[in-house]
Amino acid sequence: MAGLRSGLQWLETSTRRTLASSTSRLGAPKRSRRVFAPGRRGLSSSKAAAAVADLQAGRLWTTSRVLLLAGALASIGYVVGVNDASSQADSDEDELHPRSSQPRPAPVKYASKRELEKAIDELRRALGEDTVSTDDEDLRAHGYSEWSSINIDQLPIAVVYPKSTEEVSQIAKVASKYKIPMVPYSGGSSLEGNFSAPFGGFSIDFAFMDQILALHDEDMDVVVQPAVQWMELNEKLQSKGLFFPVDPGPSAKIGGMVGTSCSGTNAFRYGTMKDWVINLTVVLPDGRIIKTRRRPRKSSAGYNLTGLFVGAEGTLGIVTEATLKLAIIPPQTKVAVVTFPTIRDAAAAAMQVIRSGVPVAAMEIMDDVQMSVVNRAGGTNRTWKEVPTLFFKFAGTPASVQDNINMTTQIVKRNRAGDFIYARDDAEAHDLWKARKEALWSMLSLRRPGDEVWSTDVAVPISRLPDIVERTKTELDDLGLFASVLGHIGDGNFHTSILYNRKDAAERERVEHVVHNMVHRALEMDGTCTGEHGIGIGKKESLVEELGLDTIGIMHTLKRSLDPHWLMNPGKIFDAVNIQATKDRPGATAASTLERPKSNI
Incomplete structure (x- = not known):
């Protein structure tokens, strides 16, 4: 309890100081943009002050208030004297090892x-x-x-x-x-x-670090800098009969793809970013340069440091080079779509295709709303039925492609599928798949003045796909807004995109509630709060619910060991809070340590 009381005293003192001096903070000119909402985007100064008043009055101090005050301090800025996370991390160590003889580093403040x-x-x-x-x-x-x-x-x-x-x-x-x-x-x-x-x-x-440094086509790997765009990389590899299979949004670049361990439409067959990174060159917070391993495709030499930095969102070090595995371009690729009367029928068919072991190259789902977006955006030279639809990509030898098509057709027919419609040629296949890849950008083009798009993702075990997709679709339809379900259903990962009026507080609250329900439902199904977007700022509390405080504590330990002053992309994945003091609260569990407000997603 001593550690917890010390943490509360620090928060009270820091909050008073922050609120008193926030009007003079250093920062870029103020602009009209969204600010943090309680529980997810920080805490308003009035609510932070109210929380301190509760403390002074002896009211119950909940874990939620501790985390919300920490969020308030983070959102106000660092130049007002807010202590760096390392001082809080040291408190964590004291709580974990109260008799430790290790000297505690002095508290660190960010630059004046x-x-x-x-x-x-x-x-x-x-x-x-x-x-x-x-x-x-x-x-x-x-x-x-x-x-x-x-x-x-x-x-x-x-x-x-x-x-x-x-x-x-x-x-x-x-x-x-x-x-x-x-x-x-x-x-x-x-x-x-x-x-x-x-x-x-x-x-x-990294705009000026956009080069392919080395191509080893005989070894099927390539060394690139972080600003290389994956689509441009594949254009340059095509003449060698090779390609890099990880395919997120069209504008994504290798650095961000490594940081979030992204995937894309090809993940069902080829896996995600973590499966295609051989080694990394990383600059550590103190400026040291390391290479995580050498170039062979397999190695059992020491810790898997490559895997440590993939998905770390730049919180442990800065990736400046990546060696990536490459794949052979299949001899033949065919794209087909098949429609269904309901979203549950489509999801059930997808699950059965997966369980049958048919090696389809990719399998995507788009609901009626998203098919409407495809038609409005144009570009495929065809008007599609605006009903739930599965997109299939079949790749391999001509014989294997035809076998896979035949087996898939039999499975989907048992789930009330309509007719298979094939792209008439390679150009139409490219345009059709491009329409799926650019779904978010297509929705952005449909915005009215004041509209914004809320896009998020979850992933669940494949057996639970029909349940979560159907329930989420029902809640989206009940919003009465332009909202769609789409995603990489082949690996249990799906997305929602919702157009809403950012100036309408009630409308935003309803959207937040639906998104929160989707994330929490995925966790109840033993799923994850994010399949490929990463945690960033938006899903930190959901990560605690997903993994538990002990696991987050290990992440804290890794972070502190490499970045003791909390300089690398601070405020992402998790906050610098006293994990042990939080965990030691009587009756605390992974699910109960955070009071989930409606905006917690």
């Missing part, structure tokens, strides 16, 4: 305004005047995303443009010296606020 100015001057002298930008529009582009469901009232202080691993190392050394947060940025297409800057700091943009 003067220190930030000195760091920027130092980088400009070392790397060139144009390497560091503080332009308003540049800052906004690196801290706000029109297609993200998560945006916060804080931008980075500067954007830095390195041209090599060595320059990234120099940036990290300066940032470490002055205690400045670092946020990696490549494609900027993340949906959960993965590249936002809740503590300001440096956004490190």
Whole structure:
């Protein structure tokens, strides 16, 4: 309890200081954008003050209030004297090992305004005047995303443009010296606020690190920098008869794909990003450069450090090079669609195809709303029935493709399927699959003034697919908004996209409630809160519910060991809260440690 009381006293003192000085904080010019909502996007100053008043009055201090106050401090900015996460992490260690003889490091604060100015001057002298930008529009582009469901009232202080691993190392050394947060940025297409800057700091943009460094076509691997776009990579590999199978949104780049361990439509056959990364070159928070392993496809040499950084969202280090496995382009590929009367019929058919072992190359689901989006967007030279639809991709030798088509046809017919409709040629097959790939962008094009798109994803064991897809579709329809279900149903991963009016608080609350229900339902089915979008800012509390505090505590330990000053993309995946004190609360469980407000997704 001593550790918990100490943490509460720190939060009370810090909150008072923060609220008193927030009007003078350093930051980019204020702009009209969404701010944190309680439980998911931080805490308003009035509610933070009310929480402190509760503490003074001796009212019950809940875990939720501790986490919400931590979120409030994060959203206000780092230059007002908020303690860095390392001081809270040290409290965690004291709680875990109260008799430890290890000296506790002194609390670390993020850089002051003067220190930030000195760091920027130092980088400009070392790397060139144009390497560091503080332009308003540049800052906004690196801290706000029109297609993200998560945006916060804080931008980075500067954007830095390195041209090599060595320059990234120099940036990290300066940032470490002055205690400045670092946020990696490549494609900027993340949906959960993965590249936002809740503590300001440096956004490190890899725009000038977009080269293919080496292609070993005989070994079927390639070495690339983080700003290489996967679609452009495949265009350059085509002449060699090779391709990189991981295919998320069209604008995604390798750095972000590594960070979120993304997947895409090909994941059913080829797996996700973690299956295709051989090794990584990583710059650690203090500027050290490491390579996680060598180039063979298999190795049992030591810890799997490659796997540690894949999916870490830049919270442990900055990936500057990646060696990727490649695959052979199949001799033949055919695309087909098949319609169903209900979304449950489509999901049930997908589950049975999976269980039958038919090696389809990809299997996607789109509901009636999303098929309407395809028709409105055009580009396929055909008007499709606006009903639940499965997209199939068959790839292999001509004989194997035909066998797979025959077996799949028999299975889906048992689930009230309509006729198989095949793309008439390769061009139509490409356009049809492109329509699926650009579903989110197509929805964005349909926005009215004031509309935003809320896009999120979950994944469940394949046996539960029909249940969760049907229930989620019913709740989306009941919203009375333009909302759709789509996704990579072949590996149990599906998405929802909802158009809503951001200025209508009641409408937003209803949308949040439906999204929360979908995420919580997936967890009840032994699923995950995210299949490929990552945790970012938006799903931190759901991660606690999914994995439990002991597992999150191990993640904290790894984070502290590599990043003791909490400089690498802070505020993502989990917050710097006293995990052990939280876990020791009487009656606490993984599900009960956080009071889930409606906006907790």
